[in-house]
Amino acid sequence: MAKITSPAELEKLREKILSQRDPDKLCITLCSGSACHATGCDPVADALAEEMEKQGVVGKVDFRRTGCHGFCEQGPILVVYPQGICYLKVKAEDVSEIISATVKGGKVIERLLYVDPNTGEKATLEEDIPFYKNQQRLVLGPNRKIDPKSLEDYLAVDGYQALVKTLFELSPEEVVGEVKNAQLRGRGGAGFPSGIKWDFARKAPGEQKYVVVNCDEGDPGAYMDRSVMEGNPFAVLEGLMIGAYAIGANEGYIYVRQEYPLAVANLTIAIEQAEEAGLLGENILGSGFDFTVKVHRGAGAFICGEETSLLNSLEGKAGEPNARPPFPATRGLWGKPTNINNVETWANIPLVINKGADYFTAIGTEGSKGTKIFSLVGKVNNTGLVEVPMGTTLKDIIFKIGGGVPGGKQFKAVQTGGPSGGCLPEDLLDTQVDFDELTRAGAMMG
Amino acid sequence: MDIGKIDQIIDKHDSEASALIQVLLEIQSENKWLPKEALTRVSEKLAVPMSRIQHITTFYKTFSLTPKGRHEVHVCVGTACHVRGAQNILDTVEEVTGVKPGETDPDLNFSVETVSCLGCCALGPVMVVDGEYHGNVEPAETAKVLKDCACSQEQ
Ligand SMILES: Cc1cc2nc3c(=O)[nH]c(=O)nc-3n(C[C@H](O)[C@H](O)[C@H](O)COP(=O)(O)O)c2cc1C
Ligand code: SF4
Ligand code: FES
Numbered sequence: 001m002a003k004i005t006s007p008a009e010l011e012k013l014r015e016k017i018l019s020q021r022d023p024d025k026l027c028i029t030l031c032s033g034s035a036c037h038a039t040g041c042d043p044v045a046d047a048l049a050e051e052m053e054k055q056g057v058v059g060k061v062d063f064r065r066t067g068c069h070g071f072c073e074q075g076p077i078l079v080v081y082p083q084g085i086c087y088l089k090v091k092a093e094d095v096s097e098i099i100s101a102t103v104k105g106g107k108v109i110e111r112l113l114y115v116d117p118n119t120g121e122k123a124t125l126e127e128d129i130p131f132y133k134n135q136q137r138l139v140l141g142p143n144r145k146i147d148p149k150s151l152e153d154y155l156a157v158d159g160y161q162a163l164v165k166t167l168f169e170l171s172p173e174e175v176v177g178e179v180k181n182a183q184l185r186g187r188g189g190a191g192f193p194s195g196i197k198w199d200f201a202r203k204a205p206g207e208q209k210y211v212v213v214n215c216d217e218g219d220p221g222a223y224m225d226r227s228v229m230e231g232n233p234f235a236v237l238e239g240l241m242i243g244a245y246a247i248g249a250n251e252g253y254i255y256v257r258q259e260y261p262l263a264v265a266n267l268t269i270a271i272e273q274a275e276e277a278g279l280l281g282e283n284i285l286g287s288g289f290d291f292t293v294k295v296h297r298g299a300g301a302f303i304c305g306e307e308t309s310l311l312n313s314l315e316g317k318a319g320e321p322n323a324r325p326p327f328p329a330t331r332g333l334w335g336k337p338t339n340i341n342n343v344e345t346w347a348n349i350p351l352v353i354n355k356g357a358d359y360f361t362a363i364g365t366e367g368s369k370g371t372k373i374f375s376l377v378g379k380v381n382n383t384g385l386v387e388v389p390m391g392t393t394l395k396d397i398i399f400k401i402g403g404g405v406p407g408g409k410q411f412k413a414v415q416t417g418g419p420s421g422g423c424l425p426e427d428l429l430d431t432q433v434d435f436d437e438l439t440r441a442g443a444m445m446g
Numbered sequence: 447m448d449i450g451k452i453d454q455i456i457d458k459h460d461s462e463a464s465a466l467i468q469v470l471l472e473i474q475s476e477n478k479w480l481p482k483e484a485l486t487r488v489s490e491k492l493a494v495p496m497s498r499i500q501h502i503t504t505f506y507k508t509f510s511l512t513p514k515g516r517h518e519v520h521v522c523v524g525t526a527c528h529v530r531g532a533q534n535i536l537d538t539v540e541e542v543t544g545v546k547p548g549e550t551d552p553d554l555n556f557s558v559e560t561v562s563c564l565g566c567c568a569l570g571p572v573m574v575v576d577g578e579y580h581g582n583v584e585p586a587e588t589a590k591v592l593k594d595c596a597c598s599q600e601q
Contacts, residue, residue: 034564034565034566034579035565035566035568035569035579035581037579038566038569038572038579038580038581039569039581039582072566072568072569073568073569075569217565218562218563219563220524220525220526220562220563220567221524221525221526221563221567222563222565223563223565223566223567226565227565258471258508259561259562259563259564259565260565261577296467296468297467297468297471298506299467299470299471299506299507299508299509300506300507300508300561301505301506301507302562313467314464315464316463316464316465316466316467316494316502317498317502318501318502318505318506319505319506320505375567375568377526377567377568377570378526378529383567383568384568
């Protein structure tokens with residue numbers, strides 16, 4: 001891609017991409033996150049390429065490999081758009097029929113549909129599946145629409161629009177103000193207000209400052225950060241750039257844990273594409289703002305999720321924690337002011353800037369705004385990634401979305417927030433997911 | 447391991463001492479383990495004392511100072527996989543390969559490691575063999591995957 005040197009050029013490119021895309025054109029998407037690799041999306045993709053050729057639909061039908069759709073247990077997941085016909089647990093053997101019956105004939109293949117384990121009812125469309133129906137996927141939404149290796153796909157869903165707005169319409173103070181007004185709280189566990197943290201780093205004395213993404217995600221059972229990073233690395237990158245502009249940093253680091261090779265791979269491509277397009281580097285889009293970013297792989301140490309350990313590890317040292325204060329906002333990486341946020345926190349930033357604080361604060365509870373992603377695992381009917389507005393009750397997550405306990409067994413307890421969190425028994429099922437409510441109940445967000 | 451290759455990796459990171467962990471990770475993924483000569487070279491080129499390299503390589507679980515087998519088996523023992531029978535998988539792995547977690551057989555065929563959460567919990571138990579993920583594995587399938595590995599190397 002040629003370097004883009006102004007917002008007008010970016011918009012022209014976006015229009016060109018959109019004009020080449022017909023929303024009514026048939027498109028097959030295949031989920032290709034880590035979990036779907038384990039359930040065998042590669043053989044399905046190979047079979048698809050072969051069958052499309054054989055049955056002469058190449059060019060008439062698009063094929064896109066996307067990030068995680070969240071319903072990992074039912075993977076590989078294949079969706080035929082524009083209708084949104086959703087096939088689960090697809091095997092290479094099913095592909096020929098999918099092309100001939102569904103793509104060419106418009107017929108639905110019953111046996112590949114979702115069956116509700118409680119009612120026996122089938123669901124044809126993705127949005128009819130109870131697992132999806134009760135979610136609000138503001139952050140995860142683009143995962144199923146874009147190929148994480150394609151900058152064009154991200155541009156087609158308004159990607160980097162928030163960056164343009166930030167660089168050309170807002171002052172750093174205004175960006176911090178917007179994040180403060182949105183009352184966004186850190187998704188990494190403690191729920192510290194992000195705008196206030198950004199303000200500390202912005203006001204901290206010093207020329208050299210850093211921004212950092214924490215993608216260590218050490219808690220077993222949690223994989224929301226992995227899915228965002230694998231499926232939509234662009235949003236994290238865009239959020240990071242906006243934060244860098246706001247606090248006055250020109251360098252960023254993204255720390256990804258060792259166990260997430262696909263996240264590293266997709267992120268690295270996203271960075272290369274952004275560099276090539278002039279969205280990273282010097283004088284981004286002609287704004288005068290410079291920013292570079294490096295990916296740093298972890299090497300297997302749980303403690304590196306803690307921010308001071310992570311920063312030590314970034315410096316090439318053992319990931320041992322330091323006492324705080326001083327906080328990273330004043331003395332972080334190499335002793336310079338540093339703002340570190342969790343992956344999901346960063347991924348919320350483009351949304352906050354694009355839609356504004358009022359939109360964001362309209363979702364959620366008094367003290368916790370926006371949505372939160374959870375990984376629902378264990379003995380529930382539907383396991384996978386769930387994104388719900390803050391304030392949703394645990395009962396709704398487990399029963400409405402998760403479909404309850406298999407075999408109609410009695411519910412015992414739910415653990416939230418990983419090992420640092422807590423277990424909540426049945427009588428606390430009406431607890432809302434909200435930073436303060438969960439803390440009050442003795443558990444944690446996450 | 448070839449010194450030229452090591453130098454190449456170091457050069458890629460502009461010989462910066464702060465890139466120590468990244469350099470070691472790349473050497474390890476190239477060579478599967480970290481031989482003494484490689485560490486000495488890294489120490490010289492990055493101007494980092496050997497004692498610090500020692501500290502780093504023992505602090506981070508990923509690094510190995512002993513040779514690794516041709517096939518690397520990782521079994522997830524995170525909470526979700528544990529609940530779904532990771533121990534059975536580990537037992538089967540040991541039965542088939544004769545290797546316990548954290549060890550490598552003398553012929554360098556297999557290295558077995560336990561890992562914590564790979565982030566595919568919905569598919570537990572999860573086993574990774576030479577970078578390939580296997581979800582919802584059962585003992586029978588585990589044995590088959592490992593035997594296929596062993597066969598492919600005899601050819
Ligand atoms: C033992 C320990 C482990 C942690 N692990 C993580 C983690 O895996 N991911 C994360 O984002 N934050 C983790 N944190 C929190 C970070 O220290 C830090 O608060 C967070 O990255 C800040 O980002 P946020 O404000 O966006 O939440 C951990 C904290 C502790 C004490
Ligand atoms: S991958 Fe998931 S299931 Fe497996 S151990 Fe990890 S947390 Fe657990
Ligand atoms: S990786 Fe496929 S649904 Fe999550």
